[in-house]
Amino acid sequence: MENKPDKGLLTRSRLEFLLLDPQTTQVLRSNLAARKNLGLSAAQLHQKKITDIDCQLSQTELLDKISALQSGVTSQLDFFSRHRRADNSEYAVRVYIYASEWQNQPTLVALILDISTQKKHLPATNPIEFRRETATYGMIGGWRLSLPEHMFYWTDEVFSIHGLPVETNATVPLDTAMQFYLPESQHRLCNRLDAATADPNSWSEELTLSTAALHKKKLRITCHRQVDDNKVTSLFGSIEDLTEPRQAAEDLTGTTLGYEHLVDAAPYGIFLLSAQHRLLSTNASGAVLFHQPAAALIGKNYPQLFHERDQAEARLRLDRAMHGEGSIFELHTQEGRVHAISAYPLVDDDQAQQQIIVISHDVTLSRETEAAITASEKKYRLMIDSSPDMVILHDLDGNIIDANPAACQRIGYTRQELLEKNFAELDNDWVSRHFGPTEQQSGEERQFSDESSLLMAGGGLISCEYHTSVTTLSGRVTVLNFIRDISMRTDRENQRKEMAVRVQQGQKLESLGVLAGGIAHDFNNLLTSMLGNANLATTAQAKNEPISRYLENIESAAIRAGELCTQMLTYAGQGRFAVEETDLNTLIVDMSRLLELAITNKAVVKFQLTKALPPAAVDPSQIRQALMSMVINASEAIGETSGMVTINTGIMRADSLYLNETYLSENLVEGDYLFIEVNDNGTGMLPEVKERIFDPFFSTKFTGRGLGLAAVLGIVRSHDGALKVYSEEGRGTTFKMLLPKATVKELTHDEGSEKPETLRGSVLIADDEESVASVTAQMVEALGLHATIVTNGRECVDYYQRNPDSVDLVLLDLSMPEMDGAEAFRELKIIDPAARVVLTSGFNQDDAAHRFKGKGLAGFLQKPYHLAELREMLEKVLNS
Structure with missing residues (x-):
């Protein structure tokens, strides 16, 4: 047999053939099957374009498909559609289009299969809908038998198949229906129906039944069960008349034998099969x-x-095709490839259906791609729909593409209502911030997060946290928003902040109570010493005994009181006095012996100092105090057991996340910091102990030992540094002190000046404390100067205004009633810009220097001060 399609393939089958102009898609040639199905003559059909007869795809969609074929994006087209006949009726088709040549000219070949006669499962609907659904199936009728009423519903075709007039009422009782059949046929059909109620399997059987009109008909009957709540409620199926003659043989006028080579070159496998499924012919692609x-x-x-x-499955499908039922299905080859197959009967000259035409092509890659896409879409849809967060997709113009149930429920719109909206209607501020003209034009993929407010259907606002991705989905730039309702979180955060403020206030009150008690205890001890030594001095003087040692004791107690005040300022973060460039390694080495003496005999100190560190901008004396306090704390943690205290230095990069976990100064910036780290392998700390280690006078010992680590924290803060604490019970503790690098050379040493032999002049002393003013006047006069005392800022200004020439220097206290030192200073400078004013205060020098920088302040004396310090300041100012 010749290996090419049978010569009757295009002339005698229901395979429609169209030859198309590749530029205009006008029909150039056609076979009889195409003209008969469309109800057009050759002249009529050849005046049309394929876009004129396709009524499902728009002209643009169809032309886009053909354009893709012509440009090489795809080598063939295979799609389902609907064609319109001359009488405006429609029928379903499967269309194959591929490029070829005819008479040495480019052309498009369209092979079209009429698939409108494929049977479909009958829907479980009411009788009227049921009839409408099956009305287009030709001589295939639908039936339903309701149980237990035993009432048949027949479509018009069933009445016609039985040679009966079409009834207006499609309802027929079972007994009445059986009367249309001879007894033998009734018995056979009733047995099959009775068995169907118990057999869960559907059945299809060809039966030869005799009708009441004594006509024998060969029918194919299918039957299915409908089960509701585990109960069979009805049987339904179809009845097909197999005795009617098949499609008449086509008129061979206008033969298309000259186009057979186009079919042989088709990119689809085209096979001709016998009734026994033997392969009679194939084209090259087959x-x-x-x-x-x-x-x-x-x-x-x-x-x-x-x-x-x-x-x-293949045999079943081909048998159905042999009996006039077109079939579309897929089969797997021995190698696992997937073939998409369309099988239809081939009509011979004698009207007999003796052969089958099969069109097939390999769709393996498409099915794998579809499976992957389906799995991805299913996963995506499951993820989106089950997400408790709102998910809204929109395009770059803001038009909403999709929304999950959580978004619909929270915002108060149905999904359809959201799909009709623009996202700017829900959050215009957010759209304006992130999708201005530039972003809309670029469509660049990016991710970002933000917080904003969504407008609900009822008009209220929801506080939301956005996590947004701009990406490409299905070839379209899409904005994917995962939106979390943080209204409750915001409320909880506000409540937490309020509670934290209350707790902090309580802790402050507790700390102030502890601080006041500790200071009172230490000051009372010092005052006891002062008072006792003063009494002893008085007694000794009455007996003409030496009193110098008592006075020295009083002076020593006063110095310790001043040091206690300095520690309190340090605790408050206001104790920064003499910042200079300092080599931390040198500082530690210089005090290494003191550190070794400060720890318990059971512990050893190990130094791990990083070489070539840049200098730090610190006050060396305060860093020594902080380091000593941390080492003593480490030693006490080790206790009486053997242990090790390790001191490390280095430089590190601290980002915001790290700094947020430290005790730090406000507004500390990310950057490089030097560090001193003190580690011990002692007992570690419980969380509740760790929370209180920086409270003043707090200690796990029987009694407190002063400000201790609280002063360390104050020192760190005063240096714009941070303190990190790691501790776990039983695993030791680490204190890491972060300090700033020196950016410029910062030296605060006073330049020396030669002491004059004598001091001359008049000093105006303004202090509201009578005892302080009195002793200061005595010290001034002891230095050879004249002293005048006033008790507040107003008196100071008035006196200076009346006697500007008799005052060489003003010694001005910062804290006074009526008018404080700062205001008095401004007034004095207005009266006399050249006025020499020295401020005195118990607060630190840096604060004063900052407040009066560039305003002509002559100097600052921190209380308490020695006579030598007062003399040095007066000499500096009066001789400048």
């Missing part, structure tokens, strides 16, 4: 599909070319 020569395929059983698990 041979390629099975990787065998065409000659080797001829005579083979077509189903056996496929995997054994699909062979039964």
Whole structure:
């Protein structure tokens, strides 16, 4: 047999053939099947374009498909559509289009299968809808038998198949329906229906039944069960008349034999099969599909070319096609490839259906891609729909594409209502911030997060946290928003902040109570010493005994009181006095012996100092105090057991996340910091102890030992540094002190000046404390100067205004009633810009220097001060 399509393939089958102009898609040639299905003559059809007869796809969609074919994006087209006949009726088709040549000119070949006669499962609907649904199936009728009423619903076709007039009422009792059949037929049909109520399997059987009109008809009857709540409520199926003659043989006038080479070159496998499924003919593409020569395929059983698990399905489908039921299905080859197959009967000259035409092509890659896409879409849809967060997708213009149930429920719109909205209607501020003209034009993929407010259907606002991705989905730039309602979190955060403020206030009150008690205790001890030594001095003077040692004791107690005040300022973060460039390694080495003496005998100190560190901008004396306090704390943690205290230095990069976990100064910036780290392998700390280690006078010992680590924290803060604490019970503790690098050389040493032999002049002393003013006046006069005392800022200004020439220097206290030192200073400078004013205060020098920088302040004396310090300041100012 010649290895090419049978010569009757285009002239005698229901395969429609159109030859199209590749530029205009006008029909150039056609076969009889195409003209008969469309109800057009050759002259009429050849005046139309394929876009004129396709009524499902828009002209743009169809032309886009053809354009993709012509540009090489795809080598073939295969799609389902609907064609319109001359009488405006429609029928379903499967369309194959590919590029070829005819008479040495480019052309498009369209092979079209009429698939409108494929049977469909009948829907479980009411009788009227049921009839409408099955009305287009030709001589295939639908039926339903309701249980337990035993009432038939017949479509019009069933009445026609039985030779009965079409009834207005499609309802027929079972007993009445059985009267249309002879007794033998009634018995056979009733048995099949009774068995169907108990058998869960559907059945299809061809039966020869005699009607009441004594006509014998060969019918195919299918039956299915409908089960509701585990109960069979009805049987339903179809009845097909197999005795009617098939499609009349086509008129061979206008033969298309000259186009057979176009079919042979088609990119689809086109096979001609016998009624026994033997392969009679194939085109070149058919041979390629099975990787065998065409000659080797001829005579083979077509189903056996496929995997054994699909062979039964193949035989069933081909048998249905042989009996006039077009079939579209997929089969797997022995190698696992997937073939999409369309099978239809081939009408011969004598009207007999003796052969089957099969069109097939390999869709393996498409199915794998579809499976991957389906799985991805299913996963995406499941993830989106099950997300408790709102998910809204929109395009760059803001038009909403999709929204999950959480978004609909929270915002108060249905999904359809959201799809009709623009996202700017929900949050215009957010759209304006992130999707201005530049972003809309670029469509650049990016991710970002933000917080904003969504407008609900009822008009209220929801506080939301956005996590947004601009990406490409299905070839379209899409904005994917995961939106979390943080209204409750915001409320909880506000409540937490309020509670934290209350707790902090309580802790401050507690700390102030502890601080006041500790200071009172230490000051009372010092005052006891002062008072006792004063009494002893008085007694000794009455007996003409030396009193110098008592006075020295009083002076020593006063110095310790001043040091206690300095520690309190340090605790408050206001104790920074003499900042200079300092080598931390040198500082530690210089005090290494003191550190070794400060720890318990059971512990040893190990130094791990990083070489070549840049200098730090610190006050060396305060850093020594902080380091000593941390080492003593480490020693006490080790206790009486053997242990080790390790001191490390280095430089590190601290980002905001790290700094947020430290005790730090306000507004500390990310950057490089030097560090001193003190580590011990002692007992560690419980969380509740760790929370209180910086409270003043707090200690796990029986009694407190002063400000201790609280002063360390104050020192760190006064240096714009940070303190990190790591501790775990039983695993030791680490204190890491972060300090700033020196950016410029910062030296605060006073330049020396030669002491004059004598001091001359008049000093105006303004202090509201009578005892302080009195002793200061005595010290001034002891230095050879004249002293005048006033008790507040107003008196100071008035006196200076009245006697500007008799005052050489003003010694001005910062804290006074009526008018404080700062205001008095401004007034004095207004009266006399050259006025020499020295401020005195118990607060630190840096604060004063900052407040009066560039305003002509002559100097600052921190209380308490020695006579020598007062003399040094007066000499400096009066002789400047």
